[in-house]
Amino acid sequence: MKTQAISATPPEQLQQVTFDSAMEARIEELLQRYPTKRAALLPVLWLCQERYGWISQGVIEAVARRLGESPAFVEGVVSFYTMFFRQPPAKYVLQLCVTLSCELCGAQRLAQRIKEKLGIGFGEKTADGVFQLVGVECLGACGGAPVLQVNQDYYEHMSEEALDQLLEELAKEQ
Amino acid sequence: MESILLRARGVPNSRDLDSYLARGGWEGLKRALAMAPEAVIQEVIDSELRGRGGAGFPTGRKWSFVPKDHPGPKYLICNADESEPGTFKDREIIEYDPQMVLEGIAIAAYAIGAHTAYIYIRGEFFRWARLLEEAIGQARSRGFLGKDILGSGFDLEVWVHRGAGAYICGEETALIESLEGKRGFPRLKPPFPAVVGLFGQPTVVNNVETLACIPHILTRGAKWFASIGRPRNTGPKLFCVSGHVNRPGVYELPLGVSFREIIYEHAGGIRNGNRLKAFFPGGSSAPVLTAQDVDVAADFDACAAAGSMLGSGGIIVMDETVNMVEVGRNLAHFYAHESCGQCTPCREGSDWCLDIFNRLLQGLGHPSDPEQLLRICRYASQGMTICPLGDAFALPISSLVTKFREEFEAAIKRSRPLPPQKLPVMPWTGKDIRFGG
Ligand SMILES: Cc1cc2nc3c(=O)[nH]c(=O)nc-3n(C[C@H](O)[C@H](O)[C@H](O)COP(=O)(O)O)c2cc1C
Numbered sequence: 030m031k032t033q034a035i036s037a038t039p040p041e042q043l044q045q046v047t048f049d050s051a052m053e054a055r056i057e058e059l060l061q062r063y064p065t066k067r068a069a070l071l072p073v074l075w076l077c078q079e080r081y082g083w084i085s086q087g088v089i090e091a092v093a094r095r096l097g098e099s100p101a102f103v104e105g106v107v108s109f110y111t112m113f114f115r116q117p118p119a120k121y122v123l124q125l126c127v128t129l130s131c132e133l134c135g136a137q138r139l140a141q142r143i144k145e146k147l148g149i150g151f152g153e154k155t156a157d158g159v160f161q162l163v164g165v166e167c168l169g170a171c172g173g174a175p176v177l178q179v180n181q182d183y184y185e186h187m188s189e190e191a192l193d194q195l196l197e198e199l200a201k202e203q
Numbered sequence: 204m205e206s207i208l209l210r211a212r213g214v215p216n217s218r219d220l221d222s223y224l225a226r227g228g229w230e231g232l233k234r235a236l237a238m239a240p241e242a243v244i245q246e247v248i249d250s251e252l253r254g255r256g257g258a259g260f261p262t263g264r265k266w267s268f269v270p271k272d273h274p275g276p277k278y279l280i281c282n283a284d285e286s287e288p289g290t291f292k293d294r295e296i297i298e299y300d301p302q303m304v305l306e307g308i309a310i311a312a313y314a315i316g317a318h319t320a321y322i323y324i325r326g327e328f329f330r331w332a333r334l335l336e337e338a339i340g341q342a343r344s345r346g347f348l349g350k351d352i353l354g355s356g357f358d359l360e361v362w363v364h365r366g367a368g369a370y371i372c373g374e375e376t377a378l379i380e381s382l383e384g385k386r387g388f389p390r391l392k393p394p395f396p397a398v399v400g401l402f403g404q405p406t407v408v409n410n411v412e413t414l415a416c417i418p419h420i421l422t423r424g425a426k427w428f429a430s431i432g433r434p435r436n437t438g439p440k441l442f443c444v445s446g447h448v449n450r451p452g453v454y455e456l457p458l459g460v461s462f463r464e465i466i467y468e469h470a471g472g473i474r475n476g477n478r479l480k481a482f483f484p485g486g487s488s489a490p491v492l493t494a495q496d497v498d499v500a501a502d503f504d505a506c507a508a509a510g511s512m513l514g515s516g517g518i519i520v521m522d523e524t525v526n527m528v529e530v531g532r533n534l535a536h537f538y539a540h541e542s543c544g545q546c547t548p549c550r551e552g553s554d555w556c557l558d559i560f561n562r563l564l565q566g567l568g569h570p571s572d573p574e575q576l577l578r579i580c581r582y583a584s585q586g587m588t589i590c591p592l593g594d595a596f597a598l599p600i601s602s603l604v605t606k607f608r609e610e611f612e613a614a615i616k617r618s619r620p621l622p623p624q625k626l627p628v629m630p631w632t633g634k635d636i637r638f639g640g
């Protein structure tokens with residue numbers, strides 16, 4: 030498994046957003062699935078996050094215009110869900126599960142190891158912008174505790190050695 | 204018991220439509236389409252299938268609440284949010300047998316008269332959302348979904364809708380709000396979704412595992428299904444075992460086997476030869492059970508009789524090394540993070556509990572803390588909130604306090620004495636000192 034890096038569009042390029050024809054086509058296709066435009070909001074936000082890496086104020090405004098909502102409404106929705114990035118994320122977002130089964134199986138040891146290796150704690154990013162550590166709640170994979178999600182991929186039964194190896198591989202990738 | 208819901212585990216290319224057909228897949232839909240919708244509902248009622256999402260509500264009865272003569276569209280939602288801590292079974296089904304879920308969806312939609320179905324899957328499940336999309340594409344290309352399914356005149360479109368990180372969106376009304384493009388705020392019930400649901404139309408919400416049972420009920424009959432397990436608690440169940448066991452994983456067993464069998468035989472017993480201390484029998488929102496309860500039968504009624512619930516079947520096992528105050532802190536952290544914030548007792552109560560747990564663990568406990576925790580929990584449960592998230596945090600936390608009180612008392616004993624909690628008040632002398640007397 031090779032985890033794909035996130036490439037985040039720099040903030041200055043996301044101040045004013047207009048969707049190109051490829052995006053438009055996909056939005057049009059999403060709108061066919063629902064009887065209201067509003068229902069396409071989450072899928073359209075996902076589309077934007079895939080494309081730009083994160084959801085800037087400019088993206089919120091563009092989405093709001095496209096779906097006929099107010100920017101405030103869209104922002105309210107974006108802020109309710111934990112997976113939408115409001116800041117440009119690192120290339121690899123390490124999402125460490127800290128809920129019960131993972132904590133019972135040593136999640137705190139992994140957090141400690143990440144701190145030693147990369148010098149970052151929860152909510153922090155490395156200076157080179159490669160890694161970012163986030164504590165997340167149960168990932169629905171507790172049988173594989175402790176679980177670490179990196180971008181889209183699940184890594185289960187993580188030992189400290191497996192973590193070291195993973196971090197090295199990811200650092201080499203880019 | 205033979206493998207039913209997980210029979211594809213270990214089969215090469217098991218996700219492939221042809222592999223599913225070779226297992227007798229899509230036969231259930233063929234049978235259903237030859238029956239009247241009411242007869243399909245009756246078959247499911249007779250099977251006594253109860254929902255696997257958490258509440259254990261009889262599935263056939265839920266379907267029968269959908270008004271037959273409704274003039275507008277009706278919807279079916281497959282709940283693949285899998286957000287209850289300790290639960291990881293729906294992902295297993297999707298990994299090995301997504302066609303089975305789609306067949307269940309198609310039969311359920313036919314029974315209630317829905318022509319659109321959404322699979323709401325948690326945002327973190329990128330891979331499993333993709334697997335479902337692929338499965339839908341395959342089923343559609345062979346005429347099992349889409350227009351005029353198998354020449355029956357019945358149409359059904361199925362869409363995958365991804366969440367974006369929120370436990371509460373597993374709750375059916377929050378899920379519906381989220382699907383409508385809003386914040387995941389639960390709705391007051393009644394009206395129940397079966398009458399006023401998605402886009403204001405009658406809607407049935409069923410869990411992935413519930414829907415996965417449906418094709419088997421249709422192909423092998425309600426009688427066969429009801430012969431598995433115990434009366435009122437019928438059928439196979441996926442038990443997710445995690446925590447301090449030697450072989451964590453998903454085990455398919457008939458409802459009603461004992462927790463002892465699940466933990467010691469199937470999950471290989473407690474790690475390092477340690478002793479079992481306690482377990483959550485049905486996800487972290489179920490009141491904790493202790494080692495003495497290990498012979499309780501793992502089904503809806505037996506768990507309720509033991510003062511807990513089977514919930515989603517997520518069994519979280521803790522050995523003798525675990526401090527229950529720390530378990531409480533971990534859970535309070537989860538619920539404080541996941542409370543949607545609409546109701547004060549849940550929003551403030553979960554956070555307040557977290558504060559108390561943090562204090563207890565930092566050596567700043569107060570003798571009134573256990574009572575305070577119980578009081579907060581009392582006010583957050585018993586219908587004081589819009590949705591059951593209040594109970595979901597209050598019941599396990601109060602069970603920890605009641606069943607492991609001595610560990611709370613020990614944490615308080617270890618605490619430094621706190622500075623006086625009340626401002627010193629001038630003793631009443633009977634004279635008004637402000638005016639000199
Ligand atoms: C806080 C909360 C979280 C829930 N999370 C889930 C979930 O992740 N998956 C699920 O299927 N049901 C979940 N439920 C239960 C649903 O509300 C609903 O009862 C269920 O999807 C109905 O399906 P069933 O009848 O097939 O069990 C949750 C309920 C609550 C109160």
Ligand code: FES
Binds near residue numbers: 127128166168
């Ligand atoms: S507790 Fe970590 S995946 Fe469930």
